[in-house]
Structure formats: C-alpha cells, structure tokens
Amino acid sequence: MTSFTLIYGCMFSGKTTKLIELYQHCGFEQEEIIVVKPVIDNRFVADKVNSHSGLNMPGMRIKNPEQIESYITESTKIIFIDEVQFFGSRVGTIIQNILMQDIAVVASGLDRDYLHKDFGPMPDLKRMADKNIALTARCHLCNEKGTHTFRTIKNDSQILVGHDNMYQARCEKHWDEGMKAFTN
Numbered sequence: 001m002t003s004f005t006l007i008y009g010c011m012f013s014g015k016t017t018k019l020i021e022l023y024q025h026c027g028f029e030q031e032e033i034i035v036v037k038p039v040i041d042n043r044f045v046a047d048k049v050n051s052h053s054g055l056n057m058p059g060m061r062i063k064n065p066e067q068i069e070s071y072i073t074e075s076t077k078i079i080f081i082d083e084v085q086f087f088g089s090r091v092g093t094i095i096q097n098i099l100m101q102d103i104a105v106v107a108s109g110l111d112r113d114y115l116h117k118d119f120g121p122m123p124d125l126k127r128m129a130d131k132n133i134a135l136t137a138r139c140h141l142c143n144e145k146g147t148h149t150f151r152t153i154k155n156d157s158q159i160l161v162g163h164d165n166m167y168q169a170r171c172e173k174h175w176d177e178g179m180k181a182f183t184n
C-alpha cells in the first residue's frame with residue numbers, strides 16, 4: 001500500500017531535517033528513490049537538499065512539479081519533495097498520479113506564510129495525506145512553542161526567500177505583537 005506523508009510547520013521547525021531522517025530510514029536503494037525540491041530556493045548547494053542542522057541528501061532542483069514525473073522509472077519506489085509549498089496548486093494532482101503508480105510520497109513544506117495564511121497547495125495536501133507530521137519550533141523571543149513564521153523586515157510579497165536574516169519562529173502572542181508593531 002503506497003502512502004503519502006506530509007511534514008509541515010513554520011520556519012525553523014525542522015521540516016527538512018525530518019524529511020532527511022525519513023529518507024535515511026526509508027530502507028530503499030538509491031535507484032528506487034527520487035528527491036526533488038523547487039529551484040526557487042537557492043540558499044544551498046545545487047545538487048543537494050540540506051537542512052539547517054547540517055544533514056543533507058542528494059536531490060534535484062526542478063522548476064515545475066510536472067518534472068517529477070519525468071524522473072520516474074520502473075525502479076522508483078518513493079519520492080521525497082522538499083519545500084512543496086512552492087510547487088503551486090498542480091502538485092496535488094501530480095502527487096495523486098504518483099500514488100496511483102504505487103509509488104510512495106513524502107513531502108515537507110511551510111503550511112502558512114508570514115501572515116499566517118495557508119500557503120498555496122498545503123491545505124489540499126493536508127487533506128490528501130495518509131500521515132501528517134506537524135512540527136513546531138521555539139519562539140525566538142520567549143522560547144515557548146513557536147507556531148508562526150515572523151518576517152522581520154518589511155516586504156509584502158508572499159515568497160521572499162531568506163533565513164534567519166529575515167525570519168523568526170514565534171509563538172502566537174509574540175507574532176501578533178510583532179505584526180502590530182509593523183502597522184503602527
């Protein structure tokens with residue numbers, strides 16, 4: 001039985017680290033595994049998927065989710081997708097097609113943007129997933145459970161690639177306070 005596992009949470013919640021852990025323990029051979037991530041994220045080395053904790057796995061950067069299907073061979077058993085939120089609404093259908101070919105999917109993504117609004121395909125993917133793994137970070141200010149992504153600079157575009165130079169994980173209270181400070 002093939003399955004779809006979705007890992008999600010705010011920034012700094014360890015999503016990619018979890019994805020790499022599942023990759024390392026999936027038990028399949030290298031030729032049975034495909035790893036992809038969107039090309040939009042150019043923070044790290046081009047042919048690898050890296051976590052902030054220093055783990056990495058070989059992976060391919062692709063421009064659109066349709067490209068995933070072009071990598072599938074007869075040996076493919078499982079596909080790992082990092083930063084799945086950037087692939088847009090079509091990725092749900094593509095994942096469904098992959099599952100129908102008896103290939104498992106493990107994806108990780110940011111489920112909400114810096115305004116705490118649903119990020120692209122994530123609500124659909126949560127509904128589709130057989131297993132949802134929700135992760136949390138630590139609030140940058142109080143060290144309590146961090147569930148929100150706070151953007152520390154003023155910029156209104158939903159996609160703004162950055163790391164701790166532009167973002168913090170925050171608890172709801174400190175996220176809310178930070179957002180209010182921007183509008184005042």
Ligand SMILES: [Zn+2]
Binds near residue numbers: 142172
């Ligand atoms: Zn806090």
